[in-house]
Amino acid sequence: MAGRPLTATNGPQTPPHSPAATLRPAPRVGGGHASNGARHWRRPARPRATPASPGPRWRIGGGCRRLAAMLGFLSGRQAGLDDPLRLRRAEATRRVLSLELNKDRDVERIHGNGINSLDIEPVEGRYMLSGGSDGVIVLYDLENLSRKPSYTCKALCSVGRSHPDGHRFSVETVQWYPHDTGMFTSSSFDKTLKIWDTNTLQPADVFHFEGTVYSHHMSSVATKHCLVAVGTKSPKVQLCDLKSGSCSHILQGHRQEILAVSWSPRHEYILATASADSKVKLWDVRRASGCLTTLDQHNGEKTKASSEAANTAHNGRVNGLCYTSDGLHLLTIGTDDRMRLWNSSTGENTLVNYGKVRNESRKGLKFAISCGCNPEFAFVPCGSTIAVYTVFSGELITMLRGHYNTVDCCVFQPNFQELYSGGKDCNILAWIPALREPVPDDVSDKCLPQQHLNPAYEDAWSSTDDEG
Amino acid sequence: MVRSPPLPPDVIRARRKLPGGRHGPAAAGAGGPGGLPGCPGGPRGGAGGGRGPAAVEAALREAAALFPRRLLGAALPALVLRHQLYGLAGDRTAVDRHLNRLRDEGRVRLLHLGLGGDALGVVSTEEYAQKVLQAVSGSPREGLVRRFLEGAVGACPLPGYDQRLLRQLGFGDADVTQLVAAGVLTVRDAGSWWLAVPGIGRFVRALVRGRRALLGAVRRSRHRELLLAELGQRPPPALGLRYLLLDLLGAELLRSVPTASGPLLRLAEP
Numbered sequence: 001m002a003g004r005p006l007t008a009t010n011g012p013q014t015p016p017h018s019p020a021a022t023l024r025p026a027p028r029v030g031g032g033h034a035s036n037g038a039r040h041w042r043r044p045a046r047p048r049a050t051p052a053s054p055g056p057r058w059r060i061g062g063g064c065r066r067l068a069a070m071l072g073f074l075s076g077r078q079a080g081l082d083d084p085l086r087l088r089r090a091e092a093t094r095r096v097l098s099l100e101l102n103k104d105r106d107v108e109r110i111h112g113n114g115i116n117s118l119d120i121e122p123v124e125g126r127y128m129l130s131g132g133s134d135g136v137i138v139l140y141d142l143e144n145l146s147r148k149p150s151y152t153c154k155a156l157c158s159v160g161r162s163h164p165d166g167h168r169f170s171v172e173t174v175q176w177y178p179h180d181t182g183m184f185t186s187s188s189f190d191k192t193l194k195i196w197d198t199n200t201l202q203p204a205d206v207f208h209f210e211g212t213v214y215s216h217h218m219s220s221v222a223t224k225h226c227l228v229a230v231g232t233k234s235p236k237v238q239l240c241d242l243k244s245g246s247c248s249h250i251l252q253g254h255r256q257e258i259l260a261v262s263w264s265p266r267h268e269y270i271l272a273t274a275s276a277d278s279k280v281k282l283w284d285v286r287r288a289s290g291c292l293t294t295l296d297q298h299n300g301e302k303t304k305a306s307s308e309a310a311n312t313a314h315n316g317r318v319n320g321l322c323y324t325s326d327g328l329h330l331l332t333i334g335t336d337d338r339m340r341l342w343n344s345s346t347g348e349n350t351l352v353n354y355g356k357v358r359n360e361s362r363k364g365l366k367f368a369i370s371c372g373c374n375p376e377f378a379f380v381p382c383g384s385t386i387a388v389y390t391v392f393s394g395e396l397i398t399m400l401r402g403h404y405n406t407v408d409c410c411v412f413q414p415n416f417q418e419l420y421s422g423g424k425d426c427n428i429l430a431w432i433p434a435l436r437e438p439v440p441d442d443v444s445d446k447c448l449p450q451q452h453l454n455p456a457y458e459d460a461w462s463s464t465d466d467e468g
Numbered sequence: 469m470v471r472s473p474p475l476p477p478d479v480i481r482a483r484r485k486l487p488g489g490r491h492g493p494a495a496a497g498a499g500g501p502g503g504l505p506g507c508p509g510g511p512r513g514g515a516g517g518g519r520g521p522a523a524v525e526a527a528l529r530e531a532a533a534l535f536p537r538r539l540l541g542a543a544l545p546a547l548v549l550r551h552q553l554y555g556l557a558g559d560r561t562a563v564d565r566h567l568n569r570l571r572d573e574g575r576v577r578l579l580h581l582g583l584g585g586d587a588l589g590v591v592s593t594e595e596y597a598q599k600v601l602q603a604v605s606g607s608p609r610e611g612l613v614r615r616f617l618e619g620a621v622g623a624c625p626l627p628g629y630d631q632r633l634l635r636q637l638g639f640g641d642a643d644v645t646q647l648v649a650a651g652v653l654t655v656r657d658a659g660s661w662w663l664a665v666p667g668i669g670r671f672v673r674a675l676v677r678g679r680r681a682l683l684g685a686v687r688r689s690r691h692r693e694l695l696l697a698e699l700g701q702r703p704p705p706a707l708g709l710r711y712l713l714l715d716l717l718g719a720e721l722l723r724s725v726p727t728a729s730g731p732l733l734r735l736a737e738p
Contacts (some may be wrong), residue, residue, distance in 0.1 A: 301626060315585065351564055351568070353563075353564050354560075355554075355560060355720060356736075383737070394559075394560055395559070
């Protein structure tokens with residue numbers, strides 16, 4: 001049932017991706033190759049001119065010391081003293097900490113209305129889907145093959161309003177088929193879940209529900225099942241089987257609409273659902289008898305809560321759910337302006353305090369957690385900014401400002417440590433790690449910028465005058 | 469020649485500090501302007517750079533010292549609000565965890581004060597017991613209160629009690645009525661009560677009035693922001709300016725932005 005994945009014959013010509021090329025090559029340091037950095041490193045001659053940064057003169061000292069630390073990691077890796085992942089994690093963390101808007105990277109603007117959902121395919125991290133409030137689904141190519149630093153991510157194709165089988169109302173969630181890019185799923189307020197064939201852009205199957213669909217998710221580690229968990233306005237979580245084409249079972253337990261669902265990235269049968277009745281439930285879909293646990297924010301201290309509020313994860317609607325990449329912890333966010341971190345195997349509230357996380361969204365909030373960094377970061381849309389928190393200590397690192405209106409969704413690209421976010425201002429913004437400027441060489445004159453002289457001041461002397 | 473600010477311990481993680489910092493007035497009150505101009509942010513917390521339990525203990529002592537004993541007389545124990553410690557000690561999670569540990573050891577009590585869901589007051593257990601007994605000394609309820617303090621308060625570290633638990637500990641309905649009349653318990657729900665301090669009403673009223681006055685002053689200013697120095701020129705509120713500012717900043721009703729003329733207080737977005 002899965003169509004052909006997007007291959008080199010379908011998309012633009014691409015060189016085959018080697019597994020080793022998951023990181024961009026490190027920028028050149030002092031004119032030498034990164035692997036020989038210890039030998040060729042020279043002290044940078046000029047400070048970086050970054051007028052937007054708070055203290056430009058502070059950066060000289062910091063930059064030199066950061067380079068020295070980086071080269072320490074590289075030589076340790078080379079000599080076998082350090083674990084190979086340590087360098088990768090350190091560099092990924094440094095890149096995430098320097099996320100900013102970049103004038104060289106843009107995403108083509110297709111949507112005419114707000115963007116509700118973004119998803120990047122997990123196979124290569126190259127193609128991105130976006131679903132908008134106008135019912136339009138757009139597919140973007142994030143890869144920069146133009147050999148120029150300035151690049152706009154092009155929209156390859158879209159399922160628009162004029163498509164006969166397109167969604168009629170707002171698309172709430174889009175997701176790639178986790179195993180290849182031949183298929184994707186989208187769910188919408190028109191009470192349907194559609195399974196699309198990417199190459200022909202025709203729906204291969206449609207599931208109809210009684211209530212509007214708020215969220216759906218398909219497990220990325222599942223090998224024994226092809227279930228899509230769908231959260232709708234009804235309190236029952238529906239599981240749709242792609243192999244048979246029907247809703248195979250229903251999970252009962254919630255009392256109000258289901259706003260977010262997420263499969264665990266660690267166990268293929270564990271599902272977490274979040275509902276407007278303030279409860280988050282963990283299910284094993286093989287069990288017939290009900291949920292595994294209901295997450296309790298007070299960890300069982302009954303007298304702390306009033307009697308009606310027993311076993312609630314938040315004091316308001318629970319809007320968003322996200323597992324960390326190893327599946328050991330679960331982050332939930334609620335309209336009581338709190339974010340909570342849970343141990344996903346015991347259901348215990350780890351009591352990490354993130355402070356007030358402003359959440360005014362009436363429907364689901366899609367936030368992202370980084371992958372492959374040493375303190376993991378959570379990127380949470382807060383109004384028109386994106387707040388970046390460290391997941392395990394609750395510290396607010398920075399607020400990414402750039403959107404003109406409320407941000408609804410964001411997604412993290414783990415290979416290049418980039419963040420893409422979309423919101424009601426119809427823009428998708430790409431947050432790129434700030435690049436180090438190439439360090440100019442002391443000795444050679446070729447790196448110095450050639451000054452453009454006014455021709456009136458140019459020296460018009462020529463040796464032929466003497467002879468002529 | 470510009471002296472570069474101290475680098476964080478892990479050099480490769482040179483963090484970009486928040487432009488609108490989360491500094492409490494402790495950084496300003498500790499002397500000097502709120503950071504060098506252009507400097508992204510000074511060291512966190514006025515209680516020293518450490519982030520562990522030592523910092524939380526120091527913050528507790530500092531905040532307890534700010535509690536206005538002179539105004540509220542000797543009737544109340546030194547009450548610190550939990551969110552005031554966030555501003556002083558810097559790391560919210562560390563403060564929460566340390567307070568939970570102290571509560572489980574029995575050295576402090578966390579009390580609900582009626583200010584809203586998350587606002588908990590922190591008192592040291594001995595001082596709480598001493599002040600409660602002082603408040604009921606001479607009245608016929610003294611014996612009952614003493615029994616309650618030794619039995620229930622010592623046994624159970626939670627801020628609330630329900631009917632079943634109290635019955636288990638040996639306090640019937642008539643006893644509970646007497647305790648509520650003495651001010652040691654406050655009604656929360658039918659059949660459940662919060663632990664309370666007798667005479668806390670004056671403190672809560674002064675706190676609410678002070679909050680309203682400060683927030684009103686900031687709201688009425690032209691751009692809804694005020695320099696700390698300007699606030700200092702107004703008549704000081706009853707509970708003390710620093711106590712109230714720590715409370716408002718910790719509860720995230722106000723935000724403090726370091727500027728060249730000292731910290732600027734801005735209303736947090738609603």
